[in-house]
Amino acid sequence: MTFAMNILCIGAGYVGGPTMAMIAHKCPHCRVTVVDLNPERIAAWNSDELPIYEPGLDALVKATRGRNLFFSTEIEAGIRENDIIFVSVNTPTKSFGLGAGMAADLQYWEKTARQILEHSQSSKIVIEKSTLPVKTALAMERILNCRENGVHFDVLSNPEFLAEGTATRDLESPDRVLIGSREDARGLKARQTLVDIYAQWVPQERILTSNIWSSELSKLVANAFLAQRISSINAISALCEKADADVAEVAKAVGMDSRIGAKFLNASIGFGGSCFKKDILNLVYLCRHYGLDEVADYWESVVKINHYQQERFLRNMLDAMFNTLAGKKICLWGFAFKANTGDTRESPAIYIAHRLLEEHAEIVVSDPQALKNARLDLAGETGKISYVEDPSQAAKGCHAIALLTEWDLYRHLDFEKIYETMAQPAFLFDGRNLLDHRRCYDIGFNVYPVGKPPLTHF
Ligand code: UDX
Ligand code: ADP
Numbered sequence: 001m002t003f004a005m006n007i008l009c010i011g012a013g014y015v016g017g018p019t020m021a022m023i024a025h026k027c028p029h030c031r032v033t034v035v036d037l038n039p040e041r042i043a044a045w046n047s048d049e050l051p052i053y054e055p056g057l058d059a060l061v062k063a064t065r066g067r068n069l070f071f072s073t074e075i076e077a078g079i080r081e082n083d084i085i086f087v088s089v090n091t092p093t094k095s096f097g098l099g100a101g102m103a104a105d106l107q108y109w110e111k112t113a114r115q116i117l118e119h120s121q122s123s124k125i126v127i128e129k130s131t132l133p134v135k136t137a138l139a140m141e142r143i144l145n146c147r148e149n150g151v152h153f154d155v156l157s158n159p160e161f162l163a164e165g166t167a168t169r170d171l172e173s174p175d176r177v178l179i180g181s182r183e184d185a186r187g188l189k190a191r192q193t194l195v196d197i198y199a200q201w202v203p204q205e206r207i208l209t210s211n212i213w214s215s216e217l218s219k220l221v222a223n224a225f226l227a228q229r230i231s232s233i234n235a236i237s238a239l240c241e242k243a244d245a246d247v248a249e250v251a252k253a254v255g256m257d258s259r260i261g262a263k264f265l266n267a268s269i270g271f272g273g274s275c276f277k278k279d280i281l282n283l284v285y286l287c288r289h290y291g292l293d294e295v296a297d298y299w300e301s302v303v304k305i306n307h308y309q310q311e312r313f314l315r316n317m318l319d320a321m322f323n324t325l326a327g328k329k330i331c332l333w334g335f336a337f338k339a340n341t342g343d344t345r346e347s348p349a350i351y352i353a354h355r356l357l358e359e360h361a362e363i364v365v366s367d368p369q370a371l372k373n374a375r376l377d378l379a380g381e382t383g384k385i386s387y388v389e390d391p392s393q394a395a396k397g398c399h400a401i402a403l404l405t406e407w408d409l410y411r412h413l414d415f416e417k418i419y420e421t422m423a424q425p426a427f428l429f430d431g432r433n434l435l436d437h438r439r440c441y442d443i444g445f446n447v448y449p450v451g452k453p454p455l456t457h458f
Contacts (some may be wrong), residue, residue, distance in 0.1 A: 003031035003068065005197075008082035010112055012036035012045055012071060014052055014167075014274070014343065015129060015160045016088035021060045022171040024069035026201040033070045035078045045071035053342040053369045056168035079119040084193065086158075087112055088129040093278050102285040104133050104278070113143040116153070123152040125190045129160055131223070131275060133282055134216045137180075154190035156181050157212050159219030164273065165340030177207045180215020187212075220283045224299055227276040229264040231305035237267035237451025238312060247451025248433060267451040269352065269404060269431035270309040272337030274345040277303055310348045313402075313450070314355045317429055320448055320456075321400060326360035329423070331398040333391050334405020334432075335367040335374040342369035348431075349404040350377050357383035366394035368407060392418050400427035406434045419443050425457065 005027075009020045012034045024032040036042050044051035050061060061069070072078065079085065089112050094105040109132065116126060126144065128137060137155045144153035157180035162170040177198045181191035191209055198207050210218070233251055240247040247267045255262030271277075280303050287296035318325060337347035344350065347370075356363050362384035365374050371387050378385055388394035391410060395401050395418050403410060411434060419426055428445040430437065437447045441455035448454045 004029040006082040008078045009034045009086040011088035018167045024064040035075045076119045127156045157215035180212040223279040231302045234309040240451040269348040270306040272347040328399040331364045331395045333403040336370040344373040396421045399423045402429040406432040
């Protein structure tokens with residue numbers, strides 16, 4: 001079968017996989033191939049057990065795979081055979097050299113650019129999908145267009161705004177799609193090609209176009225603003241605990257101001273995920289690079305408050321449990337960085353587990369989707385750790401439960417029964433304010449929410 005358009009995506013991760021599945025689903029006239037250097041990942045994409053858990057994704061992949069969606073490790077052939085190439089490889093924070101701990105590590109990106117150059121026999125549109133520092137497109141253009149052989153590359157920026165756990169919904173009905181390009185005739189033509197793909201299912205007014213640098217920067221800024229809201233409400237949660245106020249009531253009152261809005265105001269143990277911290281540090285690095293130290297300090301404080309919130313949660317546990325956790329058994333409900341994903345990248349649970357082990361507590365980790373990743377994250381830790389999928393079983397014999405991920409299933413457990421199987425006095429630390437605190441207190445738990453007065457029996 002011949003297709004009107006051949007699309008390649010390099011990088012079959014949390015962004016590349018779902019995004020390409022949606023394009024294949026909405027554009028049956030396009031042949032979409034996703035390649036990755038990791039053969040296990042590709043094998044999983046071709047199997048019944050996809051490498052990532054994402055509601056709705058199985059059905060999407062099943063409907064398109066083998067029809068116009070293909071997963072492969074043949075990167076070079078993919079580059080040769082496709083005219084439109086999305087690049088969705090990982091861009092972790094640099095762990096060495098200049099900018100370590102702050103700047104993005106662009107080695108995978110540059111490697112991909114050189115690979116595209118090496119194996120392209122015709123002109124192509126190359127699209128940045130991964131979050132990247134501003135002006136990466138410029139570097140990409142320079143690498144790609146360094147040869148005088150009639151093969152030309154147009155570089156576009158098309159940042160992905162999907163959130164994990166709601167990826168299929170976000171892709172199907174995005175708030176906006178952003179496409180940045182050079183604004184010369186070639187750039188505008190390339191931009192239009194990508195606009196036409198999204199226009200198959202996204203209303204025109206939601207497809208925004210801009211210059212390429214605005215597009216790159218918008219992604220960093222959107223994530224910084226979202227994270228800033230969480231750090232703002234988390235900072236206020238600390239004050240609420242001292243001032244006998246209830247952070248949920250404050251958030252509701254504040255969020256009803258339509259200028260502020262109600263979303264992203266849930267106090268928690270702090271934000272996790274692969275993007276927020278990385279992107280803010282990237283922004284901070286960029287500001288320092290341009291000598292904007294005050295601006296850099298402002299954004300850096302968002303990350304500092306996030307760390308503070310995680311440590312504060314741990315200290316509250318320590319304080320409530322008579323200043324010693326040594327030898328106590330603590331059950332962690334949830335390890336994923338948020339509900340409805342098995343992803344644990346930058347999950348606050350990693351830090352909290354680490355600190356509990358430092359205090360010589362024994363931990364029992366429970367999560368419906370993230371135990372495999374939790375084992376990898378905690379592999380280097382010393383101390384007693386066990387993994388139990390069933391949350392009620394996991395709590396058996398424990399001195400405390402710390403709820404770290406807002407999985408809906410935790411709302412519907414038999415708390416009377418759980419309480420009876422625990423060591424007394426039993427403590428419940430609700431790091432997501434998910435549970436019915438009054439009911440748990442009435443059963444006998446000593447309940448410690450975030451940003452609300454605790455309910456204790458002493
Ligand atoms: C984020 C952005 O939302 C998305 O647009 C971007 O493309 C990638 O980064 P993601 O990290 O998948 O998406 O999840 P998100 O829903 O933003 O949650 C991030 C973290 O913030 C999670 O740990 C979540 O639990 C936490 N959070 C979110 C809060 O603590 N409180 C809130 O009110 C909202
Ligand atoms: P994201 O959340 O941004 O999608 P992931 O880490 O989930 O990030 O996915 C990135 C994917 O990119 C990984 O599967 C990784 O193996 C792949 N990758 C990294 N470098 C290359 C490369 N040079 N060629 C092909 N795939 C790559």
